[in-house]
Amino acid sequence: MSNENKQNLPESAAKKPKRREMTRRQFLAYTLGGTTAFLAAGPTIPMVRFAVDPLLRKKDTAAFVKVVEESKVTTEPVSYKFQVHQVDGWFESDPEFEAWILKDDQNRIYALSPICKHLGCTIGWNNDPATPNEFMCPCHNAHYDKNGKNLIVAPTPLDEYEVKVDNGYVYLGGLKPNSRV
Numbered sequence: 323m324s325n326e327n328k329q330n331l332p333e334s335a336a337k338k339p340k341r342r343e344m345t346r347r348q349f350l351a352y353t354l355g356g357t358t359a360f361l362a363a364g365p366t367i368p369m370v371r372f373a374v375d376p377l378l379r380k381k382d383t384a385a386f387v388k389v390v391e392e393s394k395v396t397t398e399p400v401s402y403k404f405q406v407h408q409v410d411g412w413f414e415s416d417p418e419f420e421a422w423i424l425k426d427d428q429n430r431i432y433a434l435s436p437i438c439k440h441l442g443c444t445i446g447w448n449n450d451p452a453t454p455n456e457f458m459c460p461c462h463n464a465h466y467d468k469n470g471k472n473l474i475v476a477p478t479p480l481d482e483y484e485v486k487v488d489n490g491y492v493y494l495g496g497l498k499p500n501s502r503v
């Protein structure tokens with residue numbers, strides 16, 4: 323471009339774009355800041371992970387527990403106690419549960435919860451001489467049949483455990499609403 327033409331251009335177009343330089347102070351600040359952040363992340367990340375990890379882990383509630391040999395189960399309800407290992411965050415426990423386990427006429431094994439559906443007392447089997455072959459709750463006299471069907475007092479049938487039979491043993495899982503009545 324000739325000098326004549328340059329003189330005709332507006333002032334802003336004639337100026338060369340200025341390069342932004344980093345000062346020594348800025349360079350040192352960025353370098354030290356980056357290094358400090360990198361060094362701090364080393365111990366911090368495992369600590370954060372340790373703190374929140376149990377909260378992120380899924381609760382192992384669906385596990386089945388071995389309760390009794392299949393050959394011992396008959397059509398007569400029998401109460402069995404069993405423990406379930408539970409992990410809730412940092413807290414581990416082994417609470418005890420109870421189930422009434424029996425077979426139906428088709429030889430299918432099922433397990434009923436012993437918790438009365440009226441107000442939560444513990445039921446028994448054949449514990450009222452006036453009404454044989456029934457579950458009865460001693461607190462307010464609720465009665466249930468062999469399938470857990472509510473006969474008097476209680477508003478709903480007894481809950482059932484998930485049942486799995488494997489290798490000659492009965493395993494129980496979580497509770498579910500009664501599917502037999």
Ligand code: FES
Nearest residue numbers: 438440441459462
């Ligand atoms: S708690 Fe069982 S009858 Fe009331």
